[in-house]
Every structure is written in structure tokens, then in C-alpha cells.
Amino acid sequence: MTTPTADIGLIGLAVMGENLVLNMESHGSTVAVYNRTTSKVDEFVNGRGKGKKLVGAHTVQDLVASLKRPRKIMIMVKAGSAVDAVIEELLPFLEPGDILIDGGNTHFPDTTRRAKDLKAKGILFVGTGVSGGEEGALKGPSIMPGGDPEAWPSVKPIFQAIAAKVDDGTPCCDWVGPEGAGHFVKMVHNGIEYGDMQLICEAYDLMKTLLGLKPAEMHDVFARWNKGVLDSYLVEITRDILAYNDPDSGTPMVDLILDAAGQKGTGKWTVVSALDTGTPLTLIGEAVFARCLSSQKDERVEAAKVLSGPKTKYEGDPKTLIDDIEMALYASKVISYAQGYALMNAMGKEAGWEINNGGVALMWRGGCIIRSAFLGKIKEAFDKNPKLTNLVLDPYFTGELLRAQEGWRRVCAAAVTNGVPIPAMSSALAYFDGYRSDRLPANLLQAQRDFFGAHTYERTDKPRGQYFHTNWTGRGGTTSSTSYNV
């Protein structure tokens, strides 16, 4: 048998897998590659991988045999049963201490399950989020690994070498936490991406509908915003999209695209986690539902014929409105990230994971779709106070919200008056107003629950934890129902 020469193996030569291999190879690793359809192995090794430090394997046994110890194998196949199938195929050839890494878009409970099953067999399992698309995979993705911490020292040098770097050279890759924590954080990243995209779409809609701006004019606005607090990849690509004209007709491309959004499910998973943990993740929830509503295109076309709204008439100063929209977008984004971090904290508590909050901000700072200057500020907030309860309570973000709120409120008011739907911006404002309220109308809600279901309530004039029931009508008994919490 030949001496093992490869530093890491990778299974699954679709575009993400191939690009990660090339990225690892260009950073000094010898990479062994395998793909179920083995012709792809040869095509890759003799094509894009020609002349590079690659070992093509035609069986998983050969792949395993080519690896130095501790063996590290990254699986880049379709999320779901394919990952289990590949693990099953590998297991007979692995030994305790070997490391398996799933870099696909896996739903985090699957990663937790696999981490537990494999630990029992002595295999160290890592589930990692990889973000940045095809280009990121090749040139520097954001990498969010979690799982068995014993695997981290072996995986760290390879991952940190290939990850995106921020300005000072710090890699956008750090250990997230145990079990499915890495995939969980990647899922929340995707949810936040849904929210950021929806917010940008609302800003666009406001400028289009209230001010009648054309794509070329909005291109200039986004170009300006990209130099300020909104400096980010998504604002940058929006700027470029708005300047792109259809080569055939010369019409702005964005005007030719049907307004029916698709989704692959990671936004939904994020919101389901929020519901499961009882975390208000309203903005991302609205962003997911906004996509659902957009996809009901035929129904909306029919409804538009019968349901009229106000005549759109904005009479204020356009320049002021554009500045206000920038503030509305910014403040809503602060809320969205605050809600996303609150979800991570809640899940961390529930699963017993210590999630590295500042590290997460750093991992998202570069390489991924939500990368932005703003994440540098979030990192600073968690560096100052790693136990921060809510991002809006960090003094910098508190100040920014107070600075932005006048414009934000004016935008929401103008949108409501003129009938422009801004579910993300307005729900963010509702959350802000709710979160900063020391008294909400839930006193009445508790009364209603007690009235019809004897669900009991606590009193403002009695210590917390004491529950009371009132016989509101004189007809019910004095028996209260058992109290429960969602």
C-alpha cells in the first residue's frame, strides 16, 4: 500500500466542492477527491485540477487510504439522506479519531444527530456552514464550523487558510459551538439574508412608488448608501443590478423580471426555530411571508382589480424622504440583527451551546452574502460585552436607533398613508416600540385568557410567580386551569 499523502479528502465534486478543493490546494493542502459518479473525478483532476496537488480516488476506500492521520474528510453532497449514505459508506474504513466534516446546507438537527451517533463510534464530526456562493468557495468563503471541539485543532489551519479575511487579515472562520451549532448559525445567517434583501426591496419600492425614481436614479442612491452606514455586499449588488439594462431592449433588467420570489427553505427553518424557542424574530418572519405573498402572483393580479387603496401622493421633499428611507433601512437592519442574535442566544440556552457571538459577527463580516461594515460594529459590541442581552442595548446601537428613529417613523407613516407595503420596516418599528415598552397591553390579554379559560394571571401589586384567578362572570367556578408556557 502506498504511503498516504493527502492532507484532507473531499467527497462531492459539484461546483462548491470543486471550488473548495481548489481553494484548499492553493493554500498548500494536498487534497484527495471522490465523487459518486467517478467520471467526474477524472474530469476534474485532468481539467480544472490539472497539475495541482490532487489525488483522484475512484472508491471511498481509496480516498480514505490516501489520507494522512488524523484523517479529515469533507462531505459536500446534497443535504439530507445523501449525507447519511456517504457516512455509512465511509464508516467501515474509518478509525477512532478520524474527522468527518459536513459542509453542505444541512438542517442543524441532522448535524446534532450525526454528531451524537458518530461520537459513540469514536469519529469526530463537524458540521460547518459555508457561505459566499461559488466564488466565495474558490476565493474565500465565510466558514462557520461546529461539532466535536476535539476536531477543531486539526481542521482550524486548513479552514482559516481558505476563509475570507477582513481588512486586518483576521479569517472569517472561528469555532461556533458544539453539535449542530455551526449549521444553526449558518441557518440564521440565511434568515438574516432574507431580512436584508426584503428591506432593500422595500427601500426600492418606496423610492419607486412615492418618488417615481427610475432604476438609474436609484442606482445613484444605492451607490451613495454603499459608502455610508449601509456599506454591504447586498447594497453593492443592488446598485449594480439597477444599472443593468437588458442587452436586447435596453430596458432596465429589473423592470423585466417577474415579481414572484422563490425560496429554498432556510428562511423558513429560521422562523420555525424562532417559534420553537419563543423568540420574536418578526422581521425575518415578515421577509419569509413577503416572498410567499409575492409568489401568489395570479391571485394578486385578480385582487388588484377589485381592492383599491389610497391614491399615491407624496408631497414632501424627495431628498429628505431618501435620507429617511436610508435611516429606516438602517434602523430596521439593527432590529433584524438584534432579533437574530436573540434567537442564537435562545437556542444556545435551549441546546446547552455556548455560541461565540463576537466570533459569529466576525465570520459574517467578510466572505458571505450578508457581509457588511456594520458587522464590525456588532463584533465590537460583543467584544465589549460578550453577555449582551440584546444588541439594541449596546450603547452604540442604542445611539444609532435614537438617531434614526425620526426618519424611520416618517417613512412608515408615509408608506401606510400611501398604501406601500413595508412589512419588514414596519414590523421592525413595532418590535422597537414593543421592546422599549415597560408596559404592554398583555394585562388585558391575561384577563381575557383568565376570563374564558381560567388561565390565571400575575398581579402588579403582588410578587412575580403568584398566580390569581377571578370568577369574572360569577358563573364560572374558582378552579384555575393549569398554567403552561410556550
Ligand code: 2AM
Ligand atoms: P453525483 O455527481 O454522483 O450526482 C451534488 O449533487 C453532489 O452530491 C454531487 O457531487 C452528487 O454526486 C452528490 N450526491 C448526491 N446524492 C448523493 C448520494 N446519495 N451519494 C453520494 N453522493 C451524492
